[in-house]
Amino acid sequence: MTDEPVIRLDHFLQACGVETGGQAKQLIQSGQVMVNGEVETRRRKKLRAGDEVDLSGEIFLVTSAEET
Numbered sequence: 001m002t003d004e005p006v007i008r009l010d011h012f013l014q015a016c017g018v019e020t021g022g023q024a025k026q027l028i029q030s031g032q033v034m035v036n037g038e039v040e041t042r043r044r045k046k047l048r049a050g051d052e053v054d055l056s057g058e059i060f061l062v063t064s065a066e067e068t
Helices: 009-015 021-029
Strands: 033-035 052-055 058-061
Touching (some): 009 052
C-alpha cells in the first residue's frame, strides 16, 4: 500500500488563494463548500488527487505535485 499525498480542505482553499484560514473555516463550517458534489463541513477533510472542490460555483481540482 502506497501513501497517497493528502491535503486538508482548509489548507487547500488557502493554497488556491481563495480564502484566508479564518474565512475558509467559516465557509466550510457553514456548509458553503462541496467536495465531489457533497456538502463538506469538516475543515480537516483530507483531499486527494482527483477530488473536486466547489466554492460558490467555482470548481477547483486537487492535483498531486507530480501533475503540476
